[in-house]
Amino acid sequence: MARGEAIGAISMTEPAAGSDLQGIKTRAIADGNHYVINGQKVFITNGQLADIVIVVTKTDPDENAKGMSLVLVEGDREGFARGRNLEKIGLKAQDTSELFFNDVRVPMTNLLGGEEGQGFVQLMQQLPQE
Numbered sequence: 001m002a003r004g005e006a007i008g009a010i011s012m013t014e015p016a017a018g019s020d021l022q023g024i025k026t027r028a029i030a031d032g033n034h035y036v037i038n039g040q041k042v043f044i045t046n047g048q049l050a051d052i053v054i055v056v057t058k059t060d061p062d063e064n065a066k067g068m069s070l071v072l073v074e075g076d077r078e079g080f081a082r083g084r085n086l087e088k089i090g091l092k093a094q095d096t097s098e099l100f101f102n103d104v105r106v107p108m109t110n111l112l113g114g115e116e117g118q119g120f121v122q123l124m125q126q127l128p129q130e
């Protein structure tokens with residue numbers, strides 16, 4: 001990404017979770033040395049173009065902020081699908097998209113930062129700069 005060879009996206013927002021991000025439903029459930037990701041995102045900048053998507057997930061669905069983790073999903077993973085590029089009144093050069101995750105398997109090494117439950121903290125540290 002730093003070399004300009006891959007486009008990234010940050011997928012947080014869901015149809016039923018925007019400002020109140022702790023309410024996300026997307027899950028990354030451990031299965032051996034993989035995560036299986038299921039869920040849906042909306043309003044994702046670069047959704048159509050992204051080579052790598054940072055997915056805000058719940059690795060512990062029983063927890064709120066403490067159960068959130070950031071997991072990388074490469075754009076060619078099986079089960080990952082891009083939905084509509086949503087109509088907007090402005091910012092036409094930037095796509096704003098739906099994303100779908102249907103039993104997407106990624107290795108556990110795709111966990112950003114290497115520690116489960118740190119997703120909310122990571123977002124709070126990095127989003128102000130973004």
Ligand SMILES: Cc1cc2nc3c(=O)[nH]c(=O)nc-3n(C[C@H](O)[C@H](O)[C@H](O)COP(=O)(O)OP(=O)(O)OC[C@H]3O[C@@H](n4cnc5c(N)ncnc54)[C@H](O)[C@@H]3O)c2cc1C
Binds near residue numbers: 012013
């Ligand atoms: C152009 C564009 C690009 C975007 N890109 C991305 C992206 O790349 N990745 C991503 O994850 N998301 C992205 N988003 C989504 C954006 O982060 C959400 O729209 C935002 O978090 C608000 O969520 P919501 O739309 O569900 O609104 P809601 O959370 O439903 O809020 C609706 C209204 O209610 C108000 N409100 C909400 N809660 C409260 C409260 N407790 N007290 C008082 N008022 C409240 C809000 O201020 C707002 O006016 C993008 C959105 C747009 C428009």
